[in-house]
Amino acid sequence: MDGTNRMIVQLRDRQFLKELSLLRVVDREQAKIVAGFGSTTRANTRLLKLTRAGLVRRFFLGSGGGRKALYALSEKGSLVADAPARGPRRSQGAMLVADAFVEHQLAVNSIYCTVKFGKMPGQGVTFHRWLAFHETIVPELRLIPDGYMEFITPAGIFAAFLEVDLGTESLAVWREKTRQYLQLALSGAFHRVFGQDRFRALVLVNSERRLESIRKAVSAVTEKIFRFATLDDARTEFFGPIWTKPNSNQPESIFEPKP
Known part of the structure; x- marks a missing residue:
């Protein structure tokens, strides 16, 4: 693709960008799951390339050792993925102490x-x-x-x-x-x-x-x-017996037979 930071957009990248459109904003661990990254190192490398190519926006939540990198679909990424960019409107590299929506x-x-x-x-x-x-x-x-x-x-x-x-x-x-x-x-x-x-x-x-x-x-x-x-x-x-009804403390599965 054209741009200062050139990269070949792979099928996995497009799929990840579509997932990002649906999820609005993800952290690295969620990105690993939805993109199928097998390791943290591989995830970090690809997320950095996507960020530098302008396909995703990266910003940070928290401070110090608890700081977490977050990723949202950019307008450029939405064109590549043919999916809307509905993530939070936070500027590239922004530092957020707290954000209830995120x-x-x-x-x-x-x-x-x-x-x-x-x-x-x-x-x-x-x-x-x-x-x-x-x-x-x-x-x-x-x-x-x-x-x-x-x-x-x-x-x-x-x-x-x-x-x-x-x-x-x-x-x-x-x-x-x-x-x-x-x-x-x-x-x-x-x-x-x-x-x-x-x-x-x-x-x-x-x-x-x-x-x-x-x-x-x-x-x-x-x-x-x-x-x-x-x-x-x-x-x-999620699929275990953890769910309770409005009027009962007895836990059950969501797939319990209906009365």
Whole structure:
């Protein structure tokens, strides 16, 4: 390609740039997973070349020894990948002490990496697709989930929305969000837009205390649809018996038979 820093854009590069368009911003470990880099050295080398070629923007979160390099798709990279650049508008080389949007998106991405590139639970379950949203999913509702995933199972398609909570939303917001999800399920809008009959709303939080608070708020509105777990558990045992219902402390798998 033309430019001061010439490089041959490989198929793996294009695939990585497309993933970066979907994920908005990634750290090195997430880049290793979605691009299939086998080593940290190889990842660092290629990420540096992509940065110098202007295909990705690199900036930093934190300071001192805790500083982390982050990568977002540039406008030039979006042209190469034929995919929109929806990452955070941070300047090349910027140093950020804290950034709530970035930290939230990295948490969402960690689940994407787990469900798409991690080990499936067996029993005929395979990853099917993931959707990210940049506006409300249907015009009549104010819902913008953090993600939507589908798995192919022996019982059919399992569909689920993802909500990641890092403690920034009030419980009043959660009660309203619960009502919105109920309306999505009961109005027929979900089937119209996604082509499936039912869904789960999977809620991931950063502490057991926060989990109990949100679960209590949701259970005041409904005992259906929602399942809860911590981010730490979901990153390591997403398909395991870590999920609880609004009105029960008994953990179960998301693929438990429906009543």
